[in-house]
Amino acid sequence: xxxxxxxxxxxxxxxxxxxxxxxxxxxxxxxxxxxxxxxxxxxxxxxxxxxxxxxxxxxxxxxxxxxxxxxxxxxxxxxxxxxxxxxxxxxxxxxxxxxxxxxxxxxxxxxxxxxxxxxxxxxxxxxxxxxxxxxxxxxxxxxxxxxxxxxxxxxxxxxxxxxxxxxxxxxxxxxxxxxxxxxxxxxxxxxxxxxxxxxxxxxxxxxxxxxxxxxxxxxxxxxxxxxxxxxxxxxxxxxxxxxxxxxxxxxxxxxxxxxxxxxxxxx
Numbered sequence: 001x002x003x004x005x006x007x008x009x010x011x012x013x014x015x016x017x018x019x020x021x022x023x024x025x026x027x028x029x030x031x032x033x034x035x036x037x038x039x040x041x042x043x044x045x046x047x048x049x050x051x052x053x054x055x056x057x058x059x060x061x062x063x064x065x066x067x068x069x070x071x072x073x074x075x076x077x078x079x080x081x082x083x084x085x086x087x088x089x090x091x092x093x094x095x096x097x098x099x100x101x102x103x104x105x106x107x108x109x110x111x112x113x114x115x116x117x118x119x120x121x122x123x124x125x126x127x128x129x130x131x132x133x134x135x136x137x138x139x140x141x142x143x144x145x146x147x148x149x150x151x152x153x154x155x156x157x158x159x160x161x162x163x164x165x166x167x168x169x170x171x172x173x174x175x176x177x178x179x180x181x182x183x184x185x186x187x188x189x190x191x192x193x194x195x196x197x198x199x200x201x202x203x204x205x206x207x208x209x210x211x212x213x214x215x216x217x218x219x220x221x222x223x224x225x226x227x228x229x230x231x232x233x234x235x236x237x238x239x240x241x242x243x244x245x246x247x248x249x250x251x252x253x254x255x256x257x258x259x260x261x262x263x264x265x266x267x
Contacts, residue, residue: 013205013219016205016217016218016219017215017216017217017218018204019204052183055182055183057173057180057181057182058180058181059178059179059180060075060159060160060172060179060180060181061075061159061179062074062075062076062174062177062178062179063075063076064156064159064160065153065155065156066078066128066150066151066152066153066156067132067133067150067151067152067153068133068148068149068150069133069137069149073150075160075172075179076174076177076179078124078126078148078150079124079172079174079179080124080148082119082122082123082124082174083122083123083173083174083175084121084122084123084124084171084172084173084174085123085124085125085126085171085172085174086118086123086124086125086126086169086170086171086172087125087126087127087128087169087170087171087172088105088108088109088112088125088126088127088128088168088169088170088190088193089128089129089130089152089160089161089166089167089168089169089170090102090105090109090127090128090129090130090136090166090167091104091105091130091166091167092129092130092131092135092136092139092151092166093131094131094132094135097249097250097251098139098142098235098239098249098250098251099233099234099235099236099239099249100234101139101236102167102236103226103227103229103230103236103237104167104190104226104229105166105167106143106229106236106238106239107194107196107229107236107237107238108169108190108193108194109127109143109145109147109193110143110145110238111193111194111195111196112125112147112193113146113147115147124148125147125148126147126148126149126150127140127145127147127148127149127150128150128151128152128160129149129150129151129152130151130152130157130166131151132151133150133151135251136149136151137149137151138251138252139251142239142242142247142248142249142251143238143239143242144242144247164184164186165186167186167190168184168185168186168190169184169185169186169189169190169192169193170183170184171183171184205218205219206218207222207228208220208221208222209222209223209224209228210222210223210224211223211224
């Protein structure tokens, strides 16, 4: 089974089986039955969100140093005066070119652009990259990310990652000069960042990944170990439009360093 499409960023369905054709009344009746389950799913999601709002929290050193475009900056400054902060911890593979950077983190980060709605709820957002700022920020520039970008120096990793790994989504609350962590997730929990999956789940062929429960013969051309985020040439899919736009993905001189990703996705 192929884990990638045959073209860099195009994957025609071809002659795959299709659902039976019926009249509007039968179609609507089936959809109405499904809608009952969808509404129950929505209400359960509301209940889970309510439970998250009732979690305890853990204190984090507000002066934990990070590195931004102007140099060292403490964690509390990432709130930009707001009471809450959402931070995505982006994996970084030192010494690797753009084409070999984390496909999952690229997938997640590429979806987040407009922050006005978060700001209206007193929430800031930032990407906190593994590795050096000088190196990872070149990737940010190549990808054209517009959200605030920082790197996590080695002395700050244990304070923020706390036995976890890069690739997590974390929520913080600021109360005066105190900062607390209120929630974190990873893996499929990060799908909240990526509306592409939510939209694909509503199409007849879904995500076309081999774990899905689909009718016999439905296209399932991707696995779930990272290949679903890469095109046929091995690059993260979101890089293709940047290359077509003429952006140079040469990240410049790259330092030597560990290149094996230790996250569960690549174990």
